[in-house]
Amino acid sequence: MVFQSKRMGQVPPYLFADINKKKAAMIQSGIDVIDLGIGDPDLPPPSHIVEKLAEELQDPKNLKYPSFIGCAEFRQAVADFYKRHYDVELDPETEVLALIGSKEGIAHIVPTLIDPGDYVLIPDPSYPVYRMATLLANGRYYEMPLLKENNFEPDFSQIPADIIEHSKLMFLNYPGNPTAATVELEFFEQAVAFSKEHQIPIAHDSAYHMVTFGDYKAPSILQVDGAKDSVVEFGSLSKTYSMTGFRIGYVVGNKAIIKALADLKGNTDTGQFTPIQKAAAFALNSDQSCITKYNQVYAERMAVALEGLASIGINVDPPKGSFFIWAPVPENYTSTEFVTKVLEKAGVILSSGNAFGPSGEGYFRMSLSVPSDRLFEAIKRIKQNLQVVNQ
Known part of the structure; x- marks a missing residue:
């Protein structure tokens, strides 16, 4: 059997x-x-984040069911971080959603946006969850080759027209996993223009955005004018603050996509433990x-x-x-x-x-x-x- x-x-x-x-x-x-x-x-x-978690564990109010969209303190901290770091304005009520790690949100956004048989445009090579989430949603994926001679950037002009017609989502990821490739804002401008022209929303996986070297500062795709019309960006505290086991992340950007994802999550999980959310808010707001x-x-x-x-x-x-x-x-x-x-x-x-x-x-x-x-x-x-x- x-x-x-x-x-x-x-x-x-x-x-x-x-x-x-x-x-x-x-x-x-x-x-x-x-x-x-x-x-x-x-x-x-960092010890100050662990100490904050221990402190929040002592408050009985934090031990009840958490908010599945994220406590207000965490969502505001994410919005404040984006304003400080990228000069991007976010409404913490409608444009920020807490996640149980960005992996969870990435997996859930696929069934949020596609129907069985639809295509998802996926970088190749890339984080395996993009493919697996698509298969679990009974979708199909088209792999966009990332080649060294093209700075490990997808060539949107090479995507067949019939694939574009049936695509309902595109994943991007910079700094990249596994390629470690980085891009400048100009690439994101091209990606957003493609997204708007073909009405294909973009999910940018920005898990490594703060792990950078020398004078390089990774841009946010939301810095592109009008990006929030069709784009969401996933972030994680796992790599930035070595908080992998905390399982805390977020998605920001297009409010319609975030609402739809929140509706799916509200029916499948109950949000991340409140003390972890508050420790994460403290991490974003405190000494960097x-x-x-x-x-x-x-x-x-x-x-x-x-x-x-x-x-x-x-x-x-x-x-x-x-x-x-x-x-x-x-x-x-x-x-x-x-x-x-x-x-x-x-x-x-x-x-x-x-x-x-x-x-x-x-x-x-x-x-x-x-x-x-x-x-x-x-x-x-x-x-x-x-x-x-x-x-």
């Missing part, structure tokens, strides 16, 4: 669930595994020096990793954002072959590029979510086993 819908038969296990199983088995066998696969920061949440400090740590790790990769013949341009390195695999190996060899011979977990989409073939993703000494050790192991890998 098969207790599974046809819909679920199309959906593979989540990418990192399989990786975690392999990791657990290797650790159990006594192998010192260095996990550079998943983007879960090892840096702790922790962001600069953490980004400096990632920059130092980036330098170690890039130098190490170059020493084994893998050269990568330094990314301006995210804490990932998107690198080409050595010649004569597929993505899967390379990361499998590195795992088996060096005990180092990397993410295979093709796991993020067909255009990811020929690449691997390395996360900077371990200390520099572990990165150094990982590169050392790969270097020591490279001759084996390349045989």
Whole structure:
């Protein structure tokens, strides 16, 4: 007997669930595994945010059912953040919605906006949830190739007219996962113009918008004039403040889309725990020096990793954002072959590029979510086993 819908038969296990199983088995066998696969920061949440959470836990009023749209304090904090950081005005009542992490909102916006058979335009390679949410909604997806020669930006002119006609949503993601690509505001202007011309709303995944290096400052798509006519932007506190386990995020922008998403969420969840929302509001409103400090740590790790990769013949341009390195695999190996060899011979977990989409073939993703000494050790192991890998 098969207790599974046809819909679920199309959906593979989540990418990192399989990786975690392999990791657990290797650790159990006594192998010192260095996990550079998943983007879960090892840096702790800043102490002032944890202390605020503990404080809010003491108030009995915060222990009741939360508001499914988000407490007023959190929504106002998001609006204030956008005004300070981007000079974008948001109405916290109608243009901000709290999420149980941005992943949840990204998954829910697909059935909010598409009907069975509709297309979703998805970057390739990209965060796997875009595809899986589309399949779960009985939709279809069209993969927009992200190529190095085009700065890992989709070429909207290459999307077939019949696909455009049946598309009801487009995902974008910058700074990008897995590519670590960044864009300037001009790209978002092109995207918004395309969106309006073809009446296809855009969901911009901005999870890594505050993880940037040097003088680069990631723009918000909402900085484009008129963007709120057809665009929403997802944000998360997971990467910015190392609050992955808190599961708190938000979506901002077009009020009609946000209302529809709120209606779906109101019928499927009961919102995030109020003390977490209030701690998140405090994070957005309080001292932001922790962001600069953490980004400096990632920059130092980036330098170690890039130098190490170059020493084994893998050269990568330094990314301006995210804490990932998107690198080409050595010649004569597929993505899967390379990361499998590195795992088996060096005990180092990397993410295979093709796991993020067909255009990811020929690449691997390395996360900077371990200390520099572990990165150094990982590169050392790969270097020591490279001759084996390349045989």
